Amino acid sequence: MGIFKKELMSLDIKSKGQEDIIGHMYNKLYHLGYVTEDYKEAILSREKEFPTGLPTDPAAVAIPHVDSKYICKPFIYFVRLNEPINWYEMGSDNTVNVKYIFALGFNDEINHISGLQNLIDKVQNEVFMQEISTISSIVDMTEFLNNEIVMEEIK
Amino acid sequence: MSAKFIVACGSGVATSQTVASKVKRLLKEKGYDAEIEVVDLKSVDRYIDNSDAYIAITKVNKTYPIPIINGISFLTGMGQEKELKKLIDIIESK
Numbered sequence: 144m145g146i147f148k149k150e151l152m153s154l155d156i157k158s159k160g161q162e163d164i165i166g167h168m169y170n171k172l173y174h175l176g177y178v179t180e181d182y183k184e185a186i187l188s189r190e191k192e193f194p195t196g197l198p199t200d201p202a203a204v205a206i207p208h209v210d211s212k213y214i215c216k217p218f219i220y221f222v223r224l225n226e227p228i229n230w231y232e233m234g235s236d237n238t239v240n241v242k243y244i245f246a247l248g249f250n251d252e253i254n255h256i257s258g259l260q261n262l263i264d265k266v267q268n269e270v271f272m273q274e275i276s277t278i279s280s281i282v283d284m285t286e287f288l289n290n291e292i293v294m295e296e297i298k
Numbered sequence: 299m300s301a302k303f304i305v306a307c308g309s310g311v312a313t314s315q316t317v318a319s320k321v322k323r324l325l326k327e328k329g330y331d332a333e334i335e336v337v338d339l340k341s342v343d344r345y346i347d348n349s350d351a352y353i354a355i356t357k358v359n360k361t362y363p364i365p366i367i368n369g370i371s372f373l374t375g376m377g378q379e380k381e382l383k384k385l386i387d388i389i390e391s392k
Contacts, residue, residue, distance in 0.1 A: 193307070198376065206313075233355060233370050234354060234357055234370045247312060256319060260319055267374065
């Protein structure tokens with residue numbers, strides 16, 4: 144089983160901004176039992192303190208994540224927005240125009256270090272960024288991302 | 299004596315370890331070795347005295363007596379070589 148799931152993927156959706164898109168992800172994540180009830184507040188407050196926008200090329204990526212105590216089952220929720228939204232950049236006061244979101248839901252069941260390292264390498268890769276901008280079906284995108292980004296389970 | 303670098307991020311969940319392992323790998327590829335420790339953001343001050351550089355992933359609002367390296371560059375690839383060079387210079391000066 145891959146870390147990316149068909150039901151945790153939103154392609155070409157419109158969003159008014161960070162709080163709106165996090166609310167959209169939270170509705171599915173909570174309903175499907177991936178996160179605790181207070182996940183949304185936790186992630187919004189963590190973004191305020193430690194933002195996660197990364198100025199990658201050609202479009203910025205955000206990797207929102209919180210402490211593992213809010214995570215019930217590991218996941219990565221992928222969002223491709225139809226129009227970029229403002230997001231604060233990690234380690235700075237600047238904002239970046241985020242087009243892709245990889246919401247990281249990691250707990251002790253998976254080796255998130257190697258997985259995140261893998262994801263970070265990919266978002267610097269031109270071919271990968273091209274693929275995630277063009278794949279149009281959720282099934283194909285899920286398969287593509289699971290082939291590209293492999294998370295090891297800890298037994 | 300080998301150089302020691304510290305990395306800190308907000309939660310210690312993911313990004314700091316990722317940056318630490320990436321820096322370690324990049325240094326190794328160039329034939330360098332250094333001790334890289336992931337620390338909690340709240341305890342950075344305690345480690346400063348025994349470290350040769352602080353690889354920061356969050357905003358740094360204080361001044362420190364050791365060089366601050368931009369850790370974000372290792373997450374985006376932008377400016378990565380420049381930051382890596384700073385670390386190599388520190389290792390070589392030891």
